[in-house]
Amino acid sequence: MSSEDDQTQLHIDEIFVETHSPWMYRLAQRLLQDPALAEDAVQDAFIAAHQHSHRFEGRASVRTWLHRITINAALAIQRKRPTRSVDIEDLQPLFDADACRIEEPWGPLPTVDEITQQAELSDLVRRSVAALPESFRICLQLRDFEELSVKEVAAALDISEENVKVRTHRARSALKRLLEPLLRGKPIRETTAAPPPDEAKPTMMRKLKGLMLSNLPYMITCETFETFIDDYLDGELEDRTRRKFEFHIRTCRECREYLAAYERARELGRACADQDMGEVPEDLLTAVVATLQAQQER
Numbered sequence: 001m002s003s004e005d006d007q008t009q010l011h012i013d014e015i016f017v018e019t020h021s022p023w024m025y026r027l028a029q030r031l032l033q034d035p036a037l038a039e040d041a042v043q044d045a046f047i048a049a050h051q052h053s054h055r056f057e058g059r060a061s062v063r064t065w066l067h068r069i070t071i072n073a074a075l076a077i078q079r080k081r082p083t084r085s086v087d088i089e090d091l092q093p094l095f096d097a098d099a100c101r102i103e104e105p106w107g108p109l110p111t112v113d114e115i116t117q118q119a120e121l122s123d124l125v126r127r128s129v130a131a132l133p134e135s136f137r138i139c140l141q142l143r144d145f146e147e148l149s150v151k152e153v154a155a156a157l158d159i160s161e162e163n164v165k166v167r168t169h170r171a172r173s174a175l176k177r178l179l180e181p182l183l184r185g186k187p188i189r190e191t192t193a194a195p196p197p198d199e200a201k202p203t204m205m206r207k208l209k210g211l212m213l214s215n216l217p218y219m220i221t222c223e224t225f226e227t228f229i230d231d232y233l234d235g236e237l238e239d240r241t242r243r244k245f246e247f248h249i250r251t252c253r254e255c256r257e258y259l260a261a262y263e264r265a266r267e268l269g270r271a272c273a274d275q276d277m278g279e280v281p282e283d284l285l286t287a288v289v290a291t292l293q294a295q296q297e298r
């Protein structure tokens with residue numbers, strides 16, 4: 001199959017469909033969280049691949065090319081599906097007037113296993129991801145579930161890399177807020193975020209902290225810390241900034257606990273996305289091959 005990589009025209013036959021449909025089906029399922037819609041997406045993707053096979057010029061690998069086509073097919077289906085999404089703005093982290101983070105104290109976080117072992121909890125995690133507005137959710141899914149680079153996501157969605165970073169961060173922040181009741185071990189029924197913490201009183205301590213963080217060398221404010229989170233987790237901060245970031249983790253209780261909950265929410269999203277995912281249905285393969293044959297005969 002790999003010899004296809006350097007062909008200029010793809011021949012999409014039964015073996016091709018059998019080879020690529022399993023991962024395409026998993027990809028579509030992760031994006032759509034619905035087996036029937038995922039089947040539609042795979043079928044649409046093969047038809048699109050067949051129709052545009054002359055455009056495949058062998059510059060990218062077949063898999064990369066198909067990956068993009070499958071994502072587009074899933075997105076097209078997603079757009080037609082009515083969804084009730086949360087307001088992303090309401091779920092962003094909060095800071096006071098002195099750029100200090102407002103975050104209620106956390107106890108120990110549940111482990112990923114503790115959550116995934118309970119079907120209703122993993123289902124809640126999936127529904128929380130699904131409740132994110134599409135343009136944000138898709139960035140999170142492609143970055144965290146498909147493990148695409150910022151550059152790859154930008155290419156797949158045809159938006160700037162900066163835009164990918166902003167949307168991904170907002171989606172991860174919103175997911176953390178949505179999962180907060182679950183992470184705090186509170187009883188939860190629906191995908192509604194915890195109410196925002198009470199406006200932190202501008203106590204003398206907080207004022208002082210704000211002053212210190214914004215004025216002392218080696219210190220950054222909580223608000224600045226926030227802008228470095230994803231680059232830090234991706235290991236992309238340059239040394240000086242990373243040291244300031246890590247110093248802030250050690251000295252700021254709010255950001256330290258926030259970061260731990262943010263990371264746990266991200267791990268949970270990823271761990272739950274793949275659960276209960278069946279094999280490619282046999283009749284999907286038959287249907288795809290039949291459709292392609294009918295097109296070729298036309």
Ligand SMILES: [Zn+2]
Nearest residue numbers: 101222252255
């Ligand atoms: Zn902080």
